[in-house]
Amino acid sequence: MTLNKLHINMTKCCYMIFKPKTKQKHQESDVDDNPILMINDIPIKLVSSTKFLGVTIDDELSWDKHVTDLKRKLYYSLSTLSSIKNLVPKELIKDLYFTLFESHISYCISVYGGANKRKIQTIHIIQKKAIRVLFGDVEAFKDKFKTCCRVRPIDQQILDSKFYEKEHTKPLFKQYNILTVQNLFIYHSFMETFKILKFRTPLALLDHFQISRRNYLTYTKLIPPSPSSTFIYSASVLWNIIRPKLNITDLTVGLSSIKNSLKIALHDNQHANSTIEWLDDYDYDPSRMLFNRQN
Numbered sequence: 001m002t003l004n005k006l007h008i009n010m011t012k013c014c015y016m017i018f019k020p021k022t023k024q025k026h027q028e029s030d031v032d033d034n035p036i037l038m039i040n041d042i043p044i045k046l047v048s049s050t051k052f053l054g055v056t057i058d059d060e061l062s063w064d065k066h067v068t069d070l071k072r073k074l075y076y077s078l079s080t081l082s083s084i085k086n087l088v089p090k091e092l093i094k095d096l097y098f099t100l101f102e103s104h105i106s107y108c109i110s111v112y113g114g115a116n117k118r119k120i121q122t123i124h125i126i127q128k129k130a131i132r133v134l135f136g137d138v139e140a141f142k143d144k145f146k147t148c149c150r151v152r153p154i155d156q157q158i159l160d161s162k163f164y165e166k167e168h169t170k171p172l173f174k175q176y177n178i179l180t181v182q183n184l185f186i187y188h189s190f191m192e193t194f195k196i197l198k199f200r201t202p203l204a205l206l207d208h209f210q211i212s213r214r215n216y217l218t219y220t221k222l223i224p225p226s227p228s229s230t231f232i233y234s235a236s237v238l239w240n241i242i243r244p245k246l247n248i249t250d251l252t253v254g255l256s257s258i259k260n261s262l263k264i265a266l267h268d269n270q271h272a273n274s275t276i277e278w279l280d281d282y283d284y285d286p287s288r289m290l291f292n293r294q295n
Helices: 028-033 064-087 090-106 117-135 138-143 170-175 181-199 231-245 255-270
Strands: 049-052 055-058
Touching (some): 090 181, 181 255
């Protein structure tokens, strides 16, 4: 960097030590063992989490900090959309949702999407709230609070659980062809895997996939590594589940046709069960999640 006359901004430099979850933090032994890294006699700061290209990475790769930051972004975007939705034509609200809200969820979802299902479920809750605000029946919601209880019919004066019941979002997801955060993870993970295998790039990721020897030329089967929350594991499992369902026999098929077929399959699978209630096991474990619930 010195030869190329490039300068390092030391205020933005830091380093991180990745360690297993069983390793306790803030132990005296850890502090003593941490190396002291210097650049031009200036020490580099040791951190437990940092933001890299829009993704917050922590030293345990648990994605807790990234999910927290993502939820903050989503609430801010939802507040913005709620403020301007009455000022724009209704036909543009869906485009605004994809541009200002879903874009944050989709960004690098193949990286953090394999995190604990409860963390992803918190994002799904915010997504459902956004669907209610943008596409729900606002007039029906406001009608509940137009009059006080005393002027209502006597059988409606006692507010039961039905009064506080929120509008179901599953029909709205179906009406506007919107995928849940869990299905977005499936979609982006599979499409990235398809492009890596088809174009054989980047090689750094291609080398991590273990291709079955019987199907080496057609890439029709991948051998998953040990179960984990990594992209390679979830991508390998998803490839083996989805590829035969979409009848992908080789990699010569075009990207656009695969995208359309996958989206149609995901929408059908998303609404294959109850038309109102979401499934209790809506966790999308890669080993049993997709197409297993279709009739």
